[in-house]
Amino acid sequence: MLNYSLKRLASAIPTLLLLITVAFFLIRIAPGGPFDAEKALPEDIKANLEAKYQLDQPLIIQYVRYLWQIVQLDLGPSFHYRDWTVNELIAQGAPVSFTLGALALVLAFTLGTALGAWAALKQNSVADYSTMSVAMIGISIPNFVVAPLLVLVFAVTLGWLPAGGWSYSFSHLLLPTIALALPMVAYIARITRGSMIEVLHSGFIRTARAKGLPEREVIVQHALKPALLPVISYMGPAAAGILTGSVVIERIFTIPGIGSHFVQGALNRDYTLVMGVVIFYGVLIIVMNFLVDLLYAWLDPRIRYD
């Protein structure tokens, strides 16, 4: 197991390197630069700044310097927020984004699996069809539509909740969490329903019934775990979905998380900040997928990594 883990982590290095390289050059191709404000800076000051951040050097030198910096776990200074390093900005935004993302994931998984399992057990009933129709709609409406709709209804029209802003409180967390989780709830419900129906038709469920176990025990003891395995493997992509979703949601609800930094960084051509967030997201997704694989192996006795 340890051996496998080390191998997995080693194989993540080329992935990350590729990610860093592509992102580094792509962002430089984008028109504009970090010091092209609306009010143009005098040429000599701009040249000074670019020299300070070594932007006047050949791109390939900048790239190699940047890589060396990354190896030392230093994401560099922010070009826009002059008193901040990117490490500091990410450290500051991370707890906010993490709270929101974790809540959305938990909500998506509990609600999604519960709805999906329920629909499967009531297969082909009105309850099943209505749940799955709503799920279909949920999947096809993206975050950036759901979020303003929620704001419109619950903040603007009903006035029950704030339209945005941030504090670690129920009222500030509720709408963004729901907006972030909703498409995922629907997707997970569909996965769960499908796998649950498949599992309920398998030989060992027939055996469990033939043994005389009550139906509740057949479901809980025998069907639930295998039915949830496909949902577990979806947790990797789900985490990635939460990251991209949070970029939009944090922006809409004016939440000071990493997603907001990312958008702001991109608008300001804050190269180091954007790169920092990209690398942070990349590492997060790699780690998440790794954890999911470990969890899966732990749940399925037929899989052993060694």
Added chain:
Amino acid sequence: MALLEVRDLVVAFDTPEGEVHAVNGLSFDLEPGQTLGVVGESGSGKTQTAMAMMGLLAENGRASGSVRFRGQELLGMSTQELSRIRGSSISMIFQDPISSLNPYMTIGDQLIEVLTHHRNLKRKAARQRAEEMLHQVQISDPAQRMRQFPHELSGGMCQRVMIAMGLLCQPDILIADEPTTALDVTVQSQINLLMDELSEQSSTAIMLITHDLGVIAGLCNQVLVMYAGELMEFADIDPLFSSPAHPYTEGLLKSVPRLDQIDSGILSAIPGNPPDLLSLPVGCPFRARCSYAFDQCSAHPSLRETEPDRWTRCHLDTLPKPTENKAD
């Protein structure tokens, strides 16, 4: 009153193509300790007969008629009531032992839950009883096996586990649906031998379902021959083998591979196919494949008792003796 009385059992499935008539008015009894073989080609309704008895039909299936266990009607019984009988008084094991066991649970847990559920045993006592049962089905090192998962065991071993599971509560009836069909030939005979020994040691009645008359020969006292969901012949094992009363039985016997016949190439499957269960023929269901068919066979034959405890569903009084010389 017999231990189990099946009367006019009908099993039908709703499908997009129409109603599939899997079992069509089947009646038989099972007495304590009896070993009954149920034979018939694939698709003749053997499995669905057992599934109807257990209340395990697929969602699109319906059973009517009557299945009485110790006088208690099982058809239409609530799942809750049925679950007290399943696994405790009537057990069933299936064709594919590996997929019949839960791949995510240890063998031990799957055995123990039967006892904690039906016998209210504490886990420790249940574990001990389960290990004894594994020993009884000749599994070596039971304590070790209890900790293993199904994929770590061979198919034959899994079937032994299934048999042990079925016998844990000393049921009145054990239904074994093609228990060896999915296994290697050498393993098949080991499992058959085991079933034979177990049936002699216990008073459990066995209903052995198979498409292979050869398997039944060593194991059963009586044989029920099924075709298109109907009983074609019912007889004690010896008279059935020596002088089959039904043309279908005769056909099945001819297709049993026997050492003395394999070389001489006499082995022959019955030509043709079973009837379409979506629209059954009006007369004798076997007519299209029967070499003795005559005018009368366009009417559905009823069941006749030709000798005490010997039944056949055929318009012929007796089968003509085969003219060619048999190898034996």
